[in-house]
Amino acid sequence: MPPESRSAPKAAGEEAEGRKTDDTRQTADKPADAGDAAPVAEDGASGEPQTGRQRLVASLWPPRLTRAQLIVALLLFILGLGLAIQVRSTSDSSALRGARQEDLVRILDELDNRSQRLADEQRRLEGQKTELENSSDQAEEARKQTVEKEQQLGVLAGTVAAQGPGITLTIDDASHSVEADKLLDTIQELRAAGAEAIQVNNVRVVANTYLSDVSGGVGIDGKRVTQPYRFKVIGKPEDLEPALNIPGGVVQTLEKEQARVSVTRQRKIIVDALREAKRPDYARSSSQ
Incomplete structure (x- = not known):
């Protein structure tokens, strides 16, 4: 066999091996995509598998909330609070509708008495305010009247000229x-x-x-x-x-x-x- 024919397969094998080496280099130089990164995130930075406690903590505390998520959470909280207040008011009204006539009369009398007490307290405080505002004038007028009365009595009693x-x-x-x-x-x-x-x-x-x-x-x-x-x-x-x-x-x-x-x-x-x-x-x- 001529020498050229024996060396051809070797050259072909070397060419295939060179292509394999190039493919391996290209694979190593290619950046990892999202699919390739999943095993690393699951196993951790060290390559070891995560424990059950670590996975639970990661599920309860997400790494970061966006602004839109915060707004949505706030709106849901306000909506829930409003529903709770409405349910409570409806329950109170239902309780009054289901109360007996004697209980309703007692509640009405209590409200009337409370309103009367508040009105009396308001009048008393207004009277005190008026007295405090006019206390100086009243004291001066009372003093003048006392002096005049003393002089009149002194004239009748003969103790003053x-x-x-x-x-x-x-x-x-x-x-x-x-x-x-x-x-x-x-x-x-x-x-x-x-x-x-x-x-x-x-x-x-x-x-x-x-x-x-x-x-x-x-x-x-x-x-x-x-x-x-x-x-x-x-x-x-x-x-x-x-x-x-x-x-x-x-x-x-x-x-x-x-x-x-x-x-x-x-x-x-x-x-x-x-x-x-x-x-x-x-x-x-x-x-x-």
């Missing part, structure tokens, strides 16, 4: 015929005519004033007063003077006793005789 329009009445009893009863009648007539403050000489006349006959004059609350008797009276002059000068009144009675009487209207009368304020021994205010 007073001034105002009125009259002066002078009784000149040269014959000493005017006794205590005549002066008491004069005081009573003046009070009946609206006298608010009376002073006879240097003695203040008050509600508990008493008169008595003494040697050479008249005793007023234990103080001796002699003629001429000078009355200073605060009140409305248009009422006081006519009350004294009426027919058969004080002036005519005193003139029958040989006394000279004069009545004068004045725009300003000052009553400055004062009395000491005394605390009653037994009487107390009923408001205490």
Whole structure:
């Protein structure tokens, strides 16, 4: 056999072996596709098979959630919450529809009582608010009224001086015929005519004033007063003077006793005789 014929098969074998080597190189250089990567992910990076616990953890905790998945989960949660609230409301309504008449009446009465209590509480709080807003004004007004009342009572009790329009009445009893009863009648007539403050000489006349006959004059609350008797009276002059000068009144009675009487209207009368304020021994205010 010629040498050329024996070497041909060898060359053919070498060519086939060269093609196989090239195919193996191409396979090694080709990147792995998705199908080729599955066994590696299943067996792990080390090539060892995963345990059951590792596969469970991997199934419960996915590696990453997309934004769309988060939005869908949130919408599903809101939908479930709304359904739960609706089911609960429907259950409450169903419970009321299935309640007895006595229970419904009791529930209605309880709601009415609660509404009434809330309304009362609202009115009470509004009243407190009004009082707090007006407390300063009320305190100032109360203080003014207290001061005015104290002054009025002081005038009536004779503990403070007073001034105002009125009259002066002078009784000149040269014959000493005017006794205590005549002066008491004069005081009573003046009070009946609206006298608010009376002073006879240097003695203040008050509600508990008493008169008595003494040697050479008249005793007023234990103080001796002699003629001429000078009355200073605060009140409305248009009422006081006519009350004294009426027919058969004080002036005519005193003139029958040989006394000279004069009545004068004045725009300003000052009553400055004062009395000491005394605390009653037994009487107390009923408001205490």
